[in-house]
Amino acid sequence: MPNGTKSSSRQQGWRGWVRNPQDFYGGLALVVVALLALWASSNLPGMHGFAFGPGTAPRLFAGLLLITGAAITLIGFLTEGAPLEQYHVRGPLFVCAAILFFAASVRPLGLVISSYITIMISAGATEDTRWLETAIWGVILTTFCALLFPYALNLPLPLWPQFVVSGVL
Numbered sequence: 001m002p003n004g005t006k007s008s009s010r011q012q013g014w015r016g017w018v019r020n021p022q023d024f025y026g027g028l029a030l031v032v033v034a035l036l037a038l039w040a041s042s043n044l045p046g047m048h049g050f051a052f053g054p055g056t057a058p059r060l061f062a063g064l065l066l067i068t069g070a071a072i073t074l075i076g077f078l079t080e081g082a083p084l085e086q087y088h089v090r091g092p093l094f095v096c097a098a099i100l101f102f103a104a105s106v107r108p109l110g111l112v113i114s115s116y117i118t119i120m121i122s123a124g125a126t127e128d129t130r131w132l133e134t135a136i137w138g139v140i141l142t143t144f145c146a147l148l149f150p151y152a153l154n155l156p157l158p159l160w161p162q163f164v165v166s167g168v169l
Contacts, residue, residue, distance in 0.1 A: 017077070018076055018077065019076070019077065019078070019079060019080050019081065020075060020076040020077075020078075020079045020080060020081025020082075021076065021081065021082075021083060021084045022076075022081055022082055022083075022084060022085075023072050023073070023075045023076040023079070023081055024072075024073055024075075024076025024077065025076070025084065026072055026076075027069045027070065027071070027072030027073030027074070027075070027076055028069070028073055029069070030065055030066075030068060030069025030072060031066060031069035031070060031073065032069075033065065033069075034062045034063070034065040034066035034069055035062075035066065037058060037059075037061070037062035037065065038059060038062045038063070038066070040058075041055045041058035041059050041062065042055075043055075044058065044059075046059065090124075090125060090126075090127075091125040091126065092125075093125075094121060094122055094123075094124045094125035095122055095125050097121055098118045098119075098121040098122035099118075101114070101117065101118055101121055102114050102115070102118040105117070106157065106158075107158065108161060108162070109161050110157075110158045110159050110160040110161045110164070111145060111146055111149060111150065111157045111158065111159050112142055112146050112159050112160060113160070113161065115141065115142045115145045115146075116138050116139070116142045119134070119137070119138040119141055119142065120134065120135070120138055123138075146159055
């Protein structure tokens with residue numbers, strides 16, 4: 001066997017049975033999320049006759065996600081695809097930080113302040129952020145949220161912090 005053939009087969013050793021690694025690993029990630037959802041909804045009651053229970057929809061959607069993830073994983077075996085690209089942690093980190101910030105701050109700070117800061121945090125997920133445009137867009141989205149959730153949907157979310165509403169400052 002020529003030397004070049006041997007080295008190229010070594011380089012393709014792992015990739016030899018997974019011809020499309022992006023689809024393969026993406027499908028595996030969906031399968032893991034679906035299994036987690038099935039486990040998390042296992043204590044909820046399901047269908048009783050024709051009446052849906054609180055666990056019916058989560059298990060239904062988790063089952064559909066499991067089937068979709070398995071199909072995508074199978075596609076990773078059967079089709080040719082691009083190799084894995086470098087994973088960047090910045091985007092998911094800032095998006096998760098924004099979600100956690102909003103969850104922790106919406107009650108004490110109110111919807112207006114929390115949603116604006118959340119938008120600004122999530123904008124840091126990319127290096128291409130134009131901060132002036134983001135600040136303007138944040139005001140527009142915050143105004144929309146302040147009108148939609150408490151007024152249009154009648155959700156009991158405070159718009160402003162309690163110390164502002166009660167006049168402490």
